[in-house]
Ligand SMILES: Nc1ncnc2c1ncn2[C@@H]1O[C@H](COP(=O)(O)OP(=O)(O)OP(=O)(O)O)[C@@H](O)[C@H]1O
Ligand SMILES: O=P(O)(O)OC[C@H]1O[C@H](OP(=O)(O)OP(=O)(O)O)[C@H](O)[C@@H]1O
């Protein structure tokens with residue numbers, strides 16, 4: 001049975017379970033459940049604190065897990081990303097009162113509050129900056145107003161929390177992060193030998209493709225086919241079938257959902273007609 005760690009709370013939890021459900025896996029029915037077995041797919045899901053997932057996975061007790069790249073780096077665990085999942089995107093940044101700290105080098109001798117000490121300590125050490133790091137579990141923005149820290153390092157998604165606290169980012173982003181599937185570094189060596197993991201990854205890749213692509217169908221005159229196909233090259237190559245009306249062909253290709261309307265406009269301009277897009281519900285590439 002494949003053993004998979006899933007975030008039990010916070011920003012990652014809902015979207016991770018939704019993605020697993022979309023990939024055909026049974027998910028827990030209520031938020032207090034700690035373990036769920038999906039006997040049909042021979043998978044056991046363990047709902048764990050997001051910060052702990054990389055540690056469980058690197059220990060080898062669980063085969064793979066879903067977590068954030070930033071949480072993985074912060075833990076220092078010996079696990080690695082095997083599939084980025086495209087949700088829970090964020091940047092990790094320093095911030096302070098406007099103008100109070102201009103650069104990372106200015107942090108020398110100052111105090112930084114964060115919930116991600118691992119990331120901050122590594123970043124400062126790599127740049128030879130000696131500063132104190134204070135661990136806080138959350139609401140780190142308030143640490144400056146209360147005089148606990150000169151600067152903070154925190155997850156920024158929309159920037160609303162920083163704005164509300166009257167703070168501004170400084171320096172380059174420390175890192176960018178998104179949800180991902182991770183696996184223990186040692187185990188990743190024989191990845192090819194593990195068909196269940198490969199099947200799991202193919203299912204999630206299928207969900208990612210189904211979320212980002214649509215199927216496009218249209219009819220066009222044979223003489224416009226090359227130009228039309230240049231607009232809709234598909235993943236491998238489009239399917240082209242003859243129509244009953246001579247001189248016309250039907251074309252079918254997957255196109256990125258973002259920009260599909262623009263492609264439809266361009267195809268119409270080219271003389272294509274009966275241009276349809278339909279959602280893809282599931283896919284194996
Ligand atoms: N607005 C956000 N706030 C916090 N984390 C976010 C946000 N957007 C994306 N993330 C990502 O979610 C992960 C953090 O999830 P986690 O559950 O630890 O924190 P949380 O969502 O703040 O929950 P809580 O603080 O309630 O425990 C990280 O990978 C982070 O990059
Ligand atoms: O850029 P934004 O869209 O505002 O999102 C980022 C904020 O959200 C998170 O806090 P959360 O709400 O999880 O509270 P916490 O600090 O108690 O964890 C994070 O720690 C930032 O404060």
Ligand SMILES: [Mg+2]
Pocket residue numbers: 138
């Ligand atoms: Mg939080």
